[in-house]
Amino acid sequence: MIHKGSCHCKAVTYEIEASATLDVTDCNCSICSKSGYLHLIVNKEKFKLLSGKDNLNTYTFDTGEAKHLFCKTCGIKSFYIPRSHPDSYSVNVRCWMKKRLSLSKPRLLTAKIGRKILTS
Numbered sequence: 001m002i003h004k005g006s007c008h009c010k011a012v013t014y015e016i017e018a019s020a021t022l023d024v025t026d027c028n029c030s031i032c033s034k035s036g037y038l039h040l041i042v043n044k045e046k047f048k049l050l051s052g053k054d055n056l057n058t059y060t061f062d063t064g065e066a067k068h069l070f071c072k073t074c075g076i077k078s079f080y081i082p083r084s085h086p087d088s089y090s091v092n093v094r095c096w097m098k099k100r101l102s103l104s105k106p107r108l109l110t111a112k113i114g115r116k117i118l119t120s
């Protein structure tokens with residue numbers, strides 16, 4: 001099914017194709033824990049940016065592999081390119097338009113100090 005998401009001001013909107021039951025991941029790394037990001041990894045071909053391409057700022061830190069994409073207007077990161085899956089997008093399920101969703105209990109992704117990401 002098609003899910004739609006956006007930043008807060010709706011300058012950035014997208015849609016993705018995914019099932020109704022979603023296997024989501026919570027991450028305790030330094031940036032995700034501060035923003036409460038709830039991850040769903042999607043293949044790039046299942047992701048379609050509908051608006052806001054020119055309204056995104058890219059923030060990087062540490063290895064620079066992850067591309068954190070923030071709306072220039074409202075500052076919300078509704079999707080980005082994660083270090084763990086550089087060929088995919090991670091979308092923030094908390095940024096989706098209101099809809100009945102069936103979410104798995106979030107799997108905890110533990111970010112180790114250093115470069116490796118380990119799942120627990």
Ligand SMILES: [Zn+2]
Pocket residue numbers: 007008009010011012071072073074075076
């Ligand atoms: Zn925005």
